[in-house]
Amino acid sequence: MSAQNQHLEDLLSALSRKAEQAEVFAVESESTSISFEAGELKSSLVEETRGIALRGLVNGRVGFTATSGSADPEPLVERAVASARFGEPVSLALPGALPGRSVSAWDASLAEVPLDRLVEVGREVIARLREADPSAKIDVDIERTNMRATLCNSAGAHVDQQASAFHVVMSVERLRGDDVLMAHDSASSTSLTEDYREAAERLAWRIATADRSAEADSGQMPVLFTPAGSMVLLLPLLMAVNGQNVQRGTSPLADRAGEQILDTRFTLWDDPTVPGRPASAAYDDEGVPCYRKALFRQGVLESFLLDLKTAALLGTASTGNGARGLFSLPTPSAANLVMDAGERPLEDMISDVERGLLVDSVLGLGQGNPLSGAFSNPVGLAYVIEHGEITGRVKGLSLAGNVYELLRTIGGTSVERQWVRGRYLLPHILLPKVDVVRSKA
């Protein structure tokens, strides 16, 4: 047994002497990142993280503490027990040693990739984006991380997971007088893959297509959301299926499992088993095995996202969606959100639009009252589609609506899907009638 494991076991037994149930969670990670600013390599950063969190149930109440500093057992256990005096009474049962699926989320060789190779990746991305617009400011950040999380508890679970992540984040900023284009994209994987090339191509396309400008008036029109633009539709759904909002009664879907909520063409999974994705894992952060589940199957609400606590409060079992940072108690969270692909090629979907919009980003995502499904956002990057052709970038428009009304009848989804923000695999989504308000006087 390693010194670290021995230390965790010692902490566990010290906490177990004071608590009916005890859990120790430890993380260690090391990452290296480089940053290019305005097309030039500017800085390099090495980041090391370590820390330990303790959770205990004392007289049926939750106690918690965490530290990234000294991990002397005595004061840590004392703090955890002290907080349990006021802690929340919960009847949750920590899981024992359970069999988990084999999920590929760690590539040991990533840590060995020489920094020069990361610099090459950055230069390649910059060269591609410069081709699209030599005058734009281009920033690229590249990071590779190796992480190890260990969890042991008094029920006998001992989960030791390693994960790796390779992120390439790229952004462009183009100012022509007061005309501004800001766009970004990213690629994430557990190995050094060439996904960043696709991200750079997508970004280059956005820049080139924004070269021309177009106009649109207020009114109802078809709007085609890109995978990145679809976040404005998905965010309210994600919040509504989150066990915290379900258990608190603030989710509009709280008592509607089994009901037809959305269009039958809408199937959305939480899938922690996708190979090679940084958000994939065999176990969640509470030691519960992860599995793939439909949140909406053909529009019918099928599952919520639950951790141990929200499951206990709802009288059901955790869905393996307990997620935590070092310094807070676990809360439910999706791993990878995967939407089923549609049947129509994107090109055909665009050519079918007589007059409408292609929306790639909005401003103020999540502001307002997203739990209710309502949104009202100015577009960030959007294009006009006219007679089946993208004619140029349009500014000064706002979209408004309620996703529960809009997603009841969608106009279809594309065959092509893309990863967004490293953990959402989404098609383009066409909504036949969206309220668009022209915001310029």
Added chain:
Amino acid sequence: MPMDHIERALASNRADYCEIRLERRITTRIIYHGRRLETVSTVVNEGGIVRALSSDGGWGMSTFNSLDDLTTRVEQAHASARLVPRREIHLASHPVIVDVAPASPALDGEGITLEQQHDLANRYNGILLGYPQIVDTQAAYIDQHITLTYANSEGTRIIEERPMAMVSLSATARDGTNVQRAGDGTSSADGYPAMLQLDDLARRVATRATDLLSAQTVVGGVYPVICDPRLAGVFVHEAFGHLSEADFVYANPQARDMMVLGRRFGRENLNIIDDGSLPGQRGTLRYDDEGTPPQRTPLVERGILVGRLHSRETAAAMGEAPTGNARATDFRFPPIVRMTNTYIEPQDASFEEMIADIDLGVYACDAIGGQTMLETFSFSAGHGYMIRQGQLAEMVRDVVLAGNLFSTLANIDAIGSDLAFSRSGSCGKGQGGGLPVGIGAPHIRIQDVAMGGRQA
């Protein structure tokens, strides 16, 4: 962390410039959600960052939790700096500061028990829950004590304590599928005692959420808008403030053109200032995270752009002076250019004067959030009221202001005398969120603001 440990590490430095910033953050959180006390915890986060600048490279950095081997971190940062191809990076000079006085005792949490802190959160939560249509609440008491040690190879040595207590309240009201939320909060460097008189704040939050149930969504359109100090402050921070951060312009010739000093941004009545030396505000500093003392920096004077915010690096790059605006969210981040207390200077318009000649308009209050894409912005007000024939009329919700920064600033045609600062402002930039900032403004009136919303 004893200074001699740091001295030894700095003595081993071979880079042209090196700085060490160590932090210890002790945070106690007591959070009620509805009737459940969801979080009671005290956590300790400690660690540091070493930043090195090499004349034959660029910036190299190392961040870490373990403080055991600082000398190795210094070496690691230097090695990282040399990986970067040679860049012309310079730091504007500033006075060497030695300020290592021990912190004043008995600040913040000391002597205050977990039980007292819990009882306070419980009291405010009880007020929120006392309203019949409130179905969910959050009442949080957070006490944070940061001990900061800073040293650089030029001789600056600073030890600083940054205590803070914070109360944050929110309430969710529900009527069938109609779910509305309101929230507010406050914070103080004076700790627990400054958090005791917030019953009225709690009542306002619960009343607001309840009232929003019967408010209609605002009808989309273009209106004259009066913004309350909170919303006006968030607007000036988000829409204008970030553009005056020199790291936006210094490496981008196009941005330099856009933000050229002398350009007109507003009318004669508009003055915008950033001032980290204002006493007792949320963004008030003794020193920034490069050891530069804060100062009053006029950004807009009589409608004209006159200044910008700098770190030592951006100041050197633009041939200007550092302004004490190099700030880091925590030890995981190098300092970058950030605002401190940013505000619109008060003028003499009264609320009555502003509203009198508005036939149809909106009084937009409170800010849920804002996002900008340089010239395009979106701000969500917490709630609002229609203005009809010069009078406040019915409450409205889903008040989202959108528009173009330049035309909107130029359309501010009245500025009130009632400057107020928010005590709950947090700023996110890059990956670093949650930096305390002061956000201030009086009531302001803006002509021709576009508002999303339902169709009439």
